[in-house]
Amino acid sequence: MSAADLPAVPDALAAAGSRRAGGGGRGVLWWAAATALGVLALVAFPGLLAPGDPYSLEVSNRFASPGSANLFGTDDAGRDILSRVIHGARYSLWSSILIVTFAAVVGTVYGALAAWYGGILDRLLMRTVDVFLAFPYLVFAMAVAASLGRGLTSTMVALCLLWWPSYARMVRGQVKSILNDYHIRAAVTLGASRGQILRWHVIPHTYNQLLVRFTLDIGNALVALTGLAFLGLGATPPLPEWGRMVADSKQFALTAWWYGVFPGVVIFLTVLNFVLLGEALRKRVEL
Amino acid sequence: MLGCGGGRRAAVTCLLELRGVDKTFFTDRGPVHAVRQMSMTIEAGEVVGLVGESGSGKSTVANLVLGLEQPDAGRIRFRGRDIGDWLAAESGAYRQAVQAVFQHPFQALDRRKRVGWLVAEPLVIHRRGSSRQRAERVEELMADVNLDPSLVDRYPHQLSGGQAQRVNIARALALEPSLLVCDEPVSALDVSVQAQILNLLLEIGRKRAMAMLFISHSLPVVRHLSDRTVVMYAGIAVEQGPGGEVSDRPAHPYTQLLISAASMTGDDPGTGRRAMQEAVPPQGCRFAPRCPMVIDRCAAEEPGLEELYEGRSSRCWRSHEFLDI
Amino acid sequence: MSLLVVDGLTVVYPGAGRPAVAGVSFEIEAGRTLAVVGESGSGKTTLALALAGLLDRRARRGARRLEVNGEDLLSAGRKRWRQLRRTDISFVFQSPVNSWNPTRTMKAQVKDGMAASGRAGRMPELYDLLGRVGFEDPERRLEDLPHQLSGGMLQRVSIAVAVIREPALLIADEPTSALDSTVQSEILAILGELRREVNLAMLVISHDLSVVSRVADDVMVMYGGKAVELGSRRNALHSAVHPYTKGLLDSVPSLDGERKTLLPSMAPGPLPAAGCPFAPRCGLAVDECRRTEPDLAPVGATLAACPPAAAASTYTSGSPSASTRSSTPASSTSEGSPGCSDAAGAEGPP
Numbered sequence: 008m009s010a011a012d013l014p015a016v017p018d019a020l021a022a023a024g025s026r027r028a029g030g031g032g033r034g035v036l037w038w039a040a041a042t043a044l045g046v047l048a049l050v051a052f053p054g055l056l057a058p059g060d061p062y063s064l065e066v067s068n069r070f071a072s073p074g075s076a077n078l079f080g081t082d083d084a085g086r087d088i089l090s091r092v093i094h095g096a097r098y099s100l101w102s103s104i105l106i107v108t109f110a111a112v113v114g115t116v117y118g119a120l121a122a123w124y125g126g127i128l129d130r131l132l133m134r135t136v137d138v139f140l141a142f143p144y145l146v147f148a149m150a151v152a153a154s155l156g157r158g159l160t161s162t163m164v165a166l167c168l169l170w171w172p173s174y175a176r177m178v179r180g181q182v183k184s185i186l187n188d189y190h191i192r193a194a195v196t197l198g199a200s201r202g203q204i205l206r207w208h209v210i211p212h213t214y215n216q217l218l219v220r221f222t223l224d225i226g227n228a229l230v231a232l233t234g235l236a237f238l239g240l241g242a243t244p245p246l247p248e249w250g251r252m253v254a255d256s257k258q259f260a261l262t263a264w265w266y267g268v269f270p271g272v273v274i275f276l277t278v279l280n281f282v283l284l285g286e287a288l289r290k291r292v293e294l
Numbered sequence: 295m296l297g298c299g300g301g302r303r304a305a306v307t308c309l310l311e312l313r314g315v316d317k318t319f320f321t322d323r324g325p326v327h328a329v330r331q332m333s334m335t336i337e338a339g340e341v342v343g344l345v346g347e348s349g350s351g352k353s354t355v356a357n358l359v360l361g362l363e364q365p366d367a368g369r370i371r372f373r374g375r376d377i378g379d380w381l382a383a384e385s386g387a388y389r390q391a392v393q394a395v396f397q398h399p400f401q402a403l404d405r406r407k408r409v410g411w412l413v414a415e416p417l418v419i420h421r422r423g424s425s426r427q428r429a430e431r432v433e434e435l436m437a438d439v440n441l442d443p444s445l446v447d448r449y450p451h452q453l454s455g456g457q458a459q460r461v462n463i464a465r466a467l468a469l470e471p472s473l474l475v476c477d478e479p480v481s482a483l484d485v486s487v488q489a490q491i492l493n494l495l496l497e498i499g500r501k502r503a504m505a506m507l508f509i510s511h512s513l514p515v516v517r518h519l520s521d522r523t524v525v526m527y528a529g530i531a532v533e534q535g536p537g538g539e540v541s542d543r544p545a546h547p548y549t550q551l552l553i554s555a556a557s558m559t560g561d562d563p564g565t566g567r568r569a570m571q572e573a574v575p576p577q578g579c580r581f582a583p584r585c586p587m588v589i590d591r592c593a594a595e596e597p598g599l600e601e602l603y604e605g606r607s608s609r610c611w612r613s614h615e616f617l618d619i
Numbered sequence: 620m621s622l623l624v625v626d627g628l629t630v631v632y633p634g635a636g637r638p639a640v641a642g643v644s645f646e647i648e649a650g651r652t653l654a655v656v657g658e659s660g661s662g663k664t665t666l667a668l669a670l671a672g673l674l675d676r677r678a679r680r681g682a683r684r685l686e687v688n689g690e691d692l693l694s695a696g697r698k699r700w701r702q703l704r705r706t707d708i709s710f711v712f713q714s715p716v717n718s719w720n721p722t723r724t725m726k727a728q729v730k731d732g733m734a735a736s737g738r739a740g741r742m743p744e745l746y747d748l749l750g751r752v753g754f755e756d757p758e759r760r761l762e763d764l765p766h767q768l769s770g771g772m773l774q775r776v777s778i779a780v781a782v783i784r785e786p787a788l789l790i791a792d793e794p795t796s797a798l799d800s801t802v803q804s805e806i807l808a809i810l811g812e813l814r815r816e817v818n819l820a821m822l823v824i825s826h827d828l829s830v831v832s833r834v835a836d837d838v839m840v841m842y843g844g845k846a847v848e849l850g851s852r853r854n855a856l857h858s859a860v861h862p863y864t865k866g867l868l869d870s871v872p873s874l875d876g877e878r879k880t881l882l883p884s885m886a887p888g889p890l891p892a893a894g895c896p897f898a899p900r901c902g903l904a905v906d907e908c909r910r911t912e913p914d915l916a917p918v919g920a921t922l923a924a925c926p927p928a929a930a931a932s933t934y935t936s937g938s939p940s941a942s943t944r945s946s947t948p949a950s951s952t953s954e955g956s957p958g959c960s961d962a963a964g965a966e967g968p969p
Contacts, residue, residue: 189401196360197416197465198389207415208404347799455659456887484658485826489870489884496879511800518872519879538878555800556829556874584801 036291039284046277049096050104057090061247070263080265082255088265091247092273098242099249100277102163103228109167111221114174115213121175122182123205133179139172144231145238152240159242162235166228177220181213215292223285226278233274249274308374309473309505310336310359315368317354328354330529332368333599338472339503343520345513345552351529352509356477359507360394361385372473390420393471395495397478399458403450409436409461410446416468435464439494456487463494473505481511492519513552517541522605525549528580531599533613535606545608545617547587579610587612621646622787622820623670626684630665633677637890639665641844642914647788647820647837652811654823654835654852656867660890662844663824667792670822671708672700688787705736709781713793715773719765726761729780736784748779752809771802775809782813789814789821795830807833828871832856840864843896845912850921860923860932863897895924903927 049056058078065085073080079088121132148165155161185191186209194204233250235241242248244255249270256267315332318325329351336342346352357363358370361381370377372388380388396402403412413432417423423431436443439460450458459479466474476495480488496519499506510516516523523540525533525548533546544550579585582592591611601607602617610616623646630640640662647653657663668674670685672695685692687707695703704710712718720728733739749757754775765773774794781789791810795803811834814821823834831838831852838855840848840863848861859865866885888899894909895901901908905927915922918929 189396189398190404192362193394193396193402193462193465194404194415195362196389196392196394197419197469198386199415199419203419207407211406347801349799454887485828485867486658486870486885487887489882490887492872493881493884496881512872513800514872514874517874517878518876518882541874551801553874555804 033287035283036287039280039287042280043284046096046100046280049093050101053094053097057087057093059087059090061086061091061094062245070259070266072263073265073269079269080263082252082263082266083259086247088252088269091252092249092270095247095249095252095270095273098159098246099229099233099236099274100225102159103225103232106163106166106170106228106232107221107224110170110174110224111217114171114176115178115210115217117171118175118178118180119182119205119210119213122179122186123201123209129179133176136172136175139169140176142169144169145235148235148240157240157243159246159248162232162241166231166235170224170228174217174220177216178213181216182209185209185212219285219289219292222281222288226281226285229274229278229281308335309338309340309372310507311369311371312355312358313369313371315355315358315365315370317351317358317363317365327529329358329365331599332529332531334524334531334534336473336505336507339505341499341506341508341519341521343516343523344507344509344526345511345516345523346526347511349528350526352526353477354529355526356394356475356507356509359473359475360392361388386420390469391471392473392475393466393469394475394477395459395462395466395479398482399455399462400450400453402462403458405450407449408446409441409448409450409453412450412461413446413464413468416465420469422469431468435468438467438498439464440490454487455483456490459483459487459491460494463491463498467498467502470502471504473507474499475507475509477509478511479508480515488515495519513541513549513556525552530580530609532581532610533608539606543617545602545606545613546581546610547585547612547616548581550616551584551586587616621686622649622688623647623822624684624686625670626682628666628669628682628685629680630662630669630674631679631681632675633679636892637896638662638844639678640669641912643839643841643844643846644915645837645839645846645849647822649787649820650815650818651836652814652821652823652834653837653839654825654831655839655841656825656828656831657841658826660843661841663826663841664792665844666841667790667822667824670788671704671710671790672697673704706784707787709784709786709789711774711777711781711789711791711794714797715770715777716765716797718777719773721765724762724764725768725776728765729761729776732780733783738784741783745779745783748783748813749775752779752813753805754779769802770798771806774798774806778806778809778813782817782819785817786819789819791821791823793825793827794823796825796827803830804833810834828856828867840867843890845896845924846915847897847925848921848923849915854920858920860918860921860928861897861925862901862903862928864923903931 063086065081068077068081068085069083071077071081071085077087077089079092082088082091117132117136121129144166147169148162151165151168152158152161155164191204191208194208199207232241233248233253236248236250237254239254242251244251252270253267253274256263256270259266312335313333315329316327317329318327320326332351332355334342344352344355354363358365359377361377364378372380372392377388407415410429410432413435414428417428417431422428432446433443436446441457441460441464445453445457450461453461463479474495479495480491483491492515495506495508498504506519508516508519517538517540520537522536523534523538524531525540525546527548533540533544533549535545540549541553544553578594578596579588579592580596582588585592589611595611597609597611599607599609600613602613602619625646626644628640628643629638631638643662643666645653655663655666665674665678669680672692674680682693687703692700692703719725729745730739730742733741733745746757749761752775754760754772760768760772761776768776778794794810795806798806807830810821810823821834823831825831835852838848838850838852839846840855840859840861842863848855848859848864855864856868859868863885866883869883870885872882885900890896891899891909894911895904895913898904898908903925907926913924913926915924916926916929918925919932923929
């Protein structure tokens with residue numbers, strides 16, 4: 008059939024279709040985006056939003072149950088759990104975002120180069136990626152922690168090293184397929200250089216999927232980071248890192264349920280929020 | 295055959311020359327000889343039509359001329375210089391001189407870029423003018439191809455097929471090329487839009503004295519536009535000739551078949567059931583298995599490209615008979 | 620008897636301004652072929668979908684009459700339509716490649732198709748038919764996967780399978796536009812031959828006038844959802860009345876026209892909210908055209924939905940049918956049914 012003057016019928020169908028699908032997805036999208044912004048505000052201005060100091064010890068006030076004075080209660084050192092959770096966003100969530108950002112940037116450049124040059128370089132680069140992907144991440148994180156010393160930084164380094172290969176693989180696949188697109192041929196005959204084609208006509212076409220993946224991965228990285236912290240690989244006391252807080256609360260689970268439950272619920276809701284946001288974005292992008 | 299202008303006129307006028315070009319693709323199902331022993335020329339300002347069915351190799355010829363593919367054998371010269379050399383040494387100059395319009399108007403445009411950006415792209419690539427001068431040039435170009443200036447901020451999907459193809463033409467014209475390769479530029483468009491695009495190409499070619507390699511599966515379209523017509527079948531140029539001569543007095547049975555397929559009389563063209571054997575390229579003439587005029591010699595021996603009279607050549611044993619010369 | 624009777628068929632997609640198909644009426648007799656010509660957005664594909672009961676669920680369909688083989692289909696449910704598609708209504712689609720499952724052999728798929736219409740035992744007949752349409756050694760070649768056959772070969776199989784069911788109606792949606800021009804001719808010749816042999820009614824949808832000229836007995840030209848011209852092939856293509864039909868015919872380069880001249884072309888134009896859909900692009904349009912939607916009325920030898928053209932032809936040709944054209948065009952389809960058979964009657968026996 009011809010591609011000319013927009014056909015009335017499919018147009019009408021498309022309009023009806025997007026209205027319907029958009030109606031359900033858009034609510035989730037806005038809601039999740041607003042929540043994500045709220046959580047990011049915690050990262051940016053914890054001092055303004057937290058009711059108290061996350062580090063101040065008040066031994067007399069140990070294990071205070073949730074109430075008007077301490078909304079989420081206090082921990083074994085008498086610290087306000089709400090304040091610690093709010094300040095913890097800067098360690099848990101922000102670290103996750105940094106890890107995924109690093110992975111996305113490095114992975115994109117790496118994958119794009121592999122796809123662009125192809126041939127032996129492509130094979131070499133992608134075998135390296137396979138090696139990284141084959142590593143069990145727990146073992147790898149432990150090994151890095153062992154060599155760099157325990158701490159939030161070494162856990163982040165370990166996760167950064169583990170995270171970028173999946174981006175490299177995704178971007179390589181995308182770039183490969185975009186390079187076969189018809190508009191690339193047109194750009195070549197216009198005389199565009201390789202760099203120009205990559206910058207103008209290839210990389211921008213990966214943005215949508217990258218954004219979706221990035222959003223989903225913030226949640227995934229948060230799970231990994233807090234999980235490792237729970238196992239003792241991560242933030243060291245007294246940093247109010249969420250996974251660490253849950254780990255510390257284990258021995259008091261029966262006496263002070265709020266100690267572990269509140270950080271745990273916050274982790275759960277944050278991860279859920281970014282996953283929902285990612286899925287809503289995916290729907291938007293694919294329509 | 296034949297250098298430029300049949301070797302008789304000065305070689306200076308020759309813009310593009312293909313000589314004995316071969317191109318073979320290796321696929322899962324064995325080698326495909328997309329183009330074989332292809333020889334043709336385009337002179338400055340000349341419109342050469344290349345007609346054939348899909349699989350005849352006509353698009354491969356376009357890709358070879360555009361440097362998107364490299365020939366396995368033979369030479370392609372532009373202004374007397376091999377295009378391999380051009381692209382290695384002065385690719386910018388070659389790209390400016392040889393531009394293309396492709397079949398699929400929407401797919402040829404980056405869907406994430408606006409019309410204004412797309413039309414300015416060639417100017418940016420070749421560093422023409424300041425950004426203000428480029429904006430003026432974009433306006434001029436859009437006027438040249440009859441595009442409403444208000445469309446500059448649209449994305450390709452907001453255009454009609456005809457408008458999108460005009461954007462592609464404006465992009466190709468931005469660098470004032472001396473050769474425009476048009477690979478099926480109207481076959482994806484609605485009939486009433488096709489006429490507008492053909493008129494536009496005709497006008498532009500005339501106004502700018504630009505040479506064109508016009509590739510199409512439709513003999514009437516090629517006949518309408520071209521100064522010279524080359525008919526391709528199975529990778530081979532089976533017939534060429536000036537003006538409307540090829541379609542008015544075909545020297546090759548395949549051209550005859552194209553003519554009956556294009557006629558609107560409604561008569562059964564009588565292509566014959568033998569056409570349905572899809573034989574492997576035979577020893578002799580490649581067209582023999584489909585040819586209604588086949589004689590014994592055709593199966594045994596492949597005819598070469600023979601000059602019938604000045605500017606007219608064909609690859610058929612019986613051409614003289616058909617033309618009565 | 621007309622195998623297919625369509626009277627006042629209208630299809631509306633929700634949210635669209637104009638109906639995709641607006642009050643289209645025609646009939647096709649056994650053994651005859653009606654070609655529906657139109658560009659994108661003309662409604663020709665929607666028309667085909669409506670005749671096969673394959674409209675999108677949200678689309679709303681209305682008609683005065685819709686009959687295949689004497690059966691009223693306005694009240695047919697989904698189940699009945701499914702049955703009809705297996706027996707009485709066959710399809711040949713545009714893309715021969717996409718109509719076949721790439722992972723199964725042709726034979727397996729053909730057998731399934733035959734079994735679905737209760738003709739599993741008739742494979743030998745199919746082989747025979749394939750042989751006759753130029754598909755050599757069908758038993759062996761059908762063992763191939765679809766990608767091992769060319770587009771022309773696949774389309775031959777599609778046609779043979781569609782025809783062997785002996786349907787009353789064969790709908791071919793752009794059956795050759797994915798094929799090369801010389802292969803097109805072969806396929807069209809095959810379609811024409813089989814249609815005469817099996818005596819079925821055929822509806823061919825195409826944007827290509829040369830295809831239409833080769834296969835059709837009657838031609839219906841659609842624009843913006845409306846039938847703007849309807850007549851026998853000869854009349855509709857050689858003495859067209861409607862300005863759109865004329866414009867389409869003129870804008871195609873011919874093999875005997877003058878070379879290197881500008882082709883007459885129609886400026887693009889939007890579909891208006893009311894009135895004749897072609898009015899914004901039409902040189903003949905008068906104020907009346909922008910207000911009321913004209914319907915088909917006899918003009919010369921064809922039916923055309925264009926009062927100004929009809930008026931002009933009264934002076935030029937003095938055709939009697941033009942003078943009987945009433946100035947209230949809205950009524951023409953409801954009285955009687957000026958199907959294509961009427962117009963075709965002038966050309967030869969039905």
